[in-house]
Amino acid sequence: MERLTEDEQLTLRTGAFGAVFLVSNADPGVFAMVRESFAASGVMSGASGLVKEVLANGPLPRLPRDSTLEVESVVLPALGRAMAILRDKAPGEAQNYRSVVLTAADEVARAHKGVSPAEAEAIDRIRQALAAPA
Template sequence: MIVDDRLSDDERMTLKTAGFGAVLLVSNADPGLLSMIKESFAASDTIAASSGLVREVLTGGPLPRLPDDPAAAEEVVFPALRRSVEILSERAPDQVDRFRATIVAAAHRVADATEGKSGGEAAMVAKVMAALGVTP
């Protein structure tokens, strides 16, 4: 496997923090143990189905460390989502749309994994999309 070297390790971790953090925020918007398990699989499938540098970054290397507290997680994840778009725009502009599409799809899949989207999940998906610069 050829590793794409357009991103530094810190930049890769920013993208992973953004991606996994977005999924975490949507999942935490309507918590529940069984829901969390189903949502995990839904997010994993979406991320694994991506391709290129986005798939390489999101499926390789260490996992990000995210705060347990939802408010603290938002303070980390939303800036990481915005910064990820900036990083990709500068370093790998051909991957920006793929990254956005992957994260938005994963967020929707998590929200829809159990009994449809709750109001809290829908609101969090909208916040994730806004941070990525995606209009509904």
């Protein structure tokens, strides 16, 4: 397993935290956001190995705040790049990353009044980005 560069680590964090942000923003609300952030942090802190190390350390990614499309234009490609980085440098961690991101996204969606159609759509786009060959 090769060491990841700072840029590669930021790509993994951008994808993971951005995915949570996308799902959370799909059905906004202040109380929902608090519950959702707790749900996501619980999943991410329960990660293991390299994925846990990368998600728990380093700066948080800066995400666009203007529109969902702008956020998606940063986050979805980052998820694909993150999977490519892991397949190349730490193949044993790729499935771990995919699982943590999808579980966190799902937990965020379920944290407040169940999964809305908009949240389900966001999770589908995240799943597709994680599956796409980069």
